[in-house]
Amino acid sequence: MPDDLTTYHPHKSVADQNRHHVIFPWTKQAGLKPKEIMRAEGVYVWDGSGKRYLDLAAQLACVNAGHQHPRIVRAIQEQAAKLCYAAPQFATEVRGRLAQMIAEVMPGDLNKVYFTSAGAEANEYAVKIARTVTGRPKIIARYRAYHGATHGAMSLTGDWRRAYNEPGMPGTVHAFQPYCYRCTFGQEPGSCARECLTSLEEIIQFENPEFVAAVIVETITGPSNGLYVPPDDYMPKLRALCDKYGIMLICDEVMSGWGRTGEWFAVNNWNVVPDIITTAKGLTNAQVPLGAVVVSGRIAEALEEQTLWAGSTYSGHALACAAGIAAIETYREEGLIENSRRLGTVLLSELQRIQQRHPTVGDVRGRGLFAAIELVKDRGTRAPLMPAREEPYATRGGLGAIKRALDEAGVMVFTRPNLIGISPPLNITEEQLMEGLAALDRALDHADAMLLESAAG
Known part of the structure; x- marks a missing residue:
C-alpha cells in the first residue's frame, strides 16, 4: 500500500479502497489492515478470499436472527x-x-x-x-x-x-x-x-x-x-x-x-x-x-x-x-429467544470447562447467548493478562495470539483487552456453537504457552 494516503490510487481490493477513503473507528489509521467481509448468511460471513468464518460475535452482538435473514x-x-x-x-x-x-x-x-x-x-x-x-x-x-x-x-x-x-x-x-x-x-x-x-x-x-x-x-x-x-x-x-x-x-x-x-x-x-x-x-x-x-x-x-x-x-x-x-x-x-435460553446454559457450562483447562482464563460469566471470559496472568492475584487501556482492535501479546489462531480456524469473537466475548446469532445450533468453542479452546493454548514462557524467562 502506498504511504501517501492523500493521493488517489486505483484500488486493487475492497480493503485497499476502504483503507484509502474510510476512517475506521476506535483506532489509529496507520498500519490498519481491515478484513474484507463480502457476504454473509445465517451464522457465517465470508471474506474477500472466499474463506468462511463462524460469527460467534454476531458482529457487534446485533445480528440476533442471523445474517441476511x-x-x-x-x-x-x-x-x-x-x-x-x-x-x-x-x-x-x-x-x-x-x-x-x-x-x-x-x-x-x-x-x-x-x-x-x-x-x-x-x-x-x-x-x-x-x-x-x-x-x-x-x-x-x-x-x-x-x-x-x-x-x-x-x-x-x-x-x-x-x-x-x-x-x-x-x-x-x-x-x-x-x-x-x-x-x-x-x-x-x-x-x-x-x-x-x-x-x-x-x-x-x-x-x-x-x-x-x-x-x-x-x-x-x-x-x-x-x-x-x-x-x-x-x-x-x-x-x-x-x-x-x-x-x-x-x-x-x-x-x-x-x-x-x-x-x-x-x-x-x-x-x-x-x-x-x-x-x-x-x-x-x-x-x-x-x-x-x-x-x-x-x-x-x-x-x-x-x-x-x-x-x-x-x-x-x-x-x-x-x-x-x-x-x-x-x-x-422461530423460537429464537427460547434457543438463546437453552443454548446459554450449554455455553456457560462449556466455558466453565474451558476455564478449568486454561490458566489464563480467570473468570467466565454470562446469561443466555451473551457471555465472556476474562484473561489473567495469575488466577491467584487476578493480574490482567495485558494492560487494560489498549485500543480495542489491538493484536499484541496473548490476545493477539488467540485472535490469530481463531482467524486461522475461521471463527470470529468479540475481543477487548483481557476479554473474549461470545454472542452468536440466536439461530445458531448446538453443533455450530460447540464447533466454535472447540476452536476457542485450542486458541487459548497459545496464550497459555506465552504465559509459561514469560514465567520461565
Missing part, C-alpha cells in the same frame, strides 16, 4: 417498493405497527416509543426525556460502562475512552457497578452486602436527589467493558433505590435486548420494570439502523402536556420499521 430482507424490499421515507411528523402504517409490537413485548407499562437512528442516540433522547419530565438536571451513570459514541452518550460512558472526548455533557456523574470478579470494595460474592448500591445511594445524597433526574445502567454490561452480570438481587434493589428518591431508572438494552440473554429484555431476568428502556441493534437484526426509547405510561402521560424539544430526520424511518416488524415476528415464530 430472508424474512427481514423481503420485508425491506417490499417496503422499499411502497414507501421508503416519510418525515417524522406524519403517521405511517409501519411506524405505528412497530411501536405497538414493541409495546407488546416490553415489561410492565412501557408502551410508548420514540424512534431514533441508533442506540447512542436513543440514550441521548432518554436523558432529554428524563430531564424534561422531572425538571432535574443530573444523570448518574456508571464506570466500566458504554452507552455510545455521540457527545452525550460518550459522557455517560464510563470507560477510559470518555477522557478523549471531554469536556462532555454537564450534569453527568459516575458511580461504581457490580464487577463481582474485581469488586471495587474488596468483597467476595458470598459475603458481599452490595456496597456498590450503598455507594450509589451516598452519591445520590451528595449530589442532592432533588437534582438527579435518572440513573442509567446497562442491564448487563456489554463486552466493551467486561460483560458484567449483576447479582440476582441487584436490579430489584436498584429499582427500589430509585423509587426511594423519585429518580427514573433508565435501562440501556441496546445490546442485551431482543433475546440476547434468553429473555425479550435482560430486565426480565429479574422481573424489574424500569421507567425507560433504550434499545437498537437486534431491534431490526441490524439490517437497517434503528433505535428506540420506550417509556412508561407515567412518562407518556407527562409528555401529553410537556413538549419534548427534540427531533431527528430519520425518526421512525419506514424501511427500518419494516425491518423491525419482521425481526420481532422472526424472534417469536
Whole structure:
C-alpha cells in the first residue's frame, strides 16, 4: 500500500479502497489492515478470499436472527417498493405497527416509543426525556460502562475512552457497578452486602436527589467493558433505590435486548420494570439502523402536556420499521429467544470447562447467548493478562495470539483487552456453537504457552 494516503490510487481490493477513503473507528489509521467481509448468511460471513468464518460475535452482538435473514430482507424490499421515507411528523402504517409490537413485548407499562437512528442516540433522547419530565438536571451513570459514541452518550460512558472526548455533557456523574470478579470494595460474592448500591445511594445524597433526574445502567454490561452480570438481587434493589428518591431508572438494552440473554429484555431476568428502556441493534437484526426509547405510561402521560424539544430526520424511518416488524415476528415464530435460553446454559457450562483447562482464563460469566471470559496472568492475584487501556482492535501479546489462531480456524469473537466475548446469532445450533468453542479452546493454548514462557524467562 502506498504511504501517501492523500493521493488517489486505483484500488486493487475492497480493503485497499476502504483503507484509502474510510476512517475506521476506535483506532489509529496507520498500519490498519481491515478484513474484507463480502457476504454473509445465517451464522457465517465470508471474506474477500472466499474463506468462511463462524460469527460467534454476531458482529457487534446485533445480528440476533442471523445474517441476511430472508424474512427481514423481503420485508425491506417490499417496503422499499411502497414507501421508503416519510418525515417524522406524519403517521405511517409501519411506524405505528412497530411501536405497538414493541409495546407488546416490553415489561410492565412501557408502551410508548420514540424512534431514533441508533442506540447512542436513543440514550441521548432518554436523558432529554428524563430531564424534561422531572425538571432535574443530573444523570448518574456508571464506570466500566458504554452507552455510545455521540457527545452525550460518550459522557455517560464510563470507560477510559470518555477522557478523549471531554469536556462532555454537564450534569453527568459516575458511580461504581457490580464487577463481582474485581469488586471495587474488596468483597467476595458470598459475603458481599452490595456496597456498590450503598455507594450509589451516598452519591445520590451528595449530589442532592432533588437534582438527579435518572440513573442509567446497562442491564448487563456489554463486552466493551467486561460483560458484567449483576447479582440476582441487584436490579430489584436498584429499582427500589430509585423509587426511594423519585429518580427514573433508565435501562440501556441496546445490546442485551431482543433475546440476547434468553429473555425479550435482560430486565426480565429479574422481573424489574424500569421507567425507560433504550434499545437498537437486534431491534431490526441490524439490517437497517434503528433505535428506540420506550417509556412508561407515567412518562407518556407527562409528555401529553410537556413538549419534548427534540427531533431527528430519520425518526421512525419506514424501511427500518419494516425491518423491525419482521425481526420481532422472526424472534417469536422461530423460537429464537427460547434457543438463546437453552443454548446459554450449554455455553456457560462449556466455558466453565474451558476455564478449568486454561490458566489464563480467570473468570467466565454470562446469561443466555451473551457471555465472556476474562484473561489473567495469575488466577491467584487476578493480574490482567495485558494492560487494560489498549485500543480495542489491538493484536499484541496473548490476545493477539488467540485472535490469530481463531482467524486461522475461521471463527470470529468479540475481543477487548483481557476479554473474549461470545454472542452468536440466536439461530445458531448446538453443533455450530460447540464447533466454535472447540476452536476457542485450542486458541487459548497459545496464550497459555506465552504465559509459561514469560514465567520461565
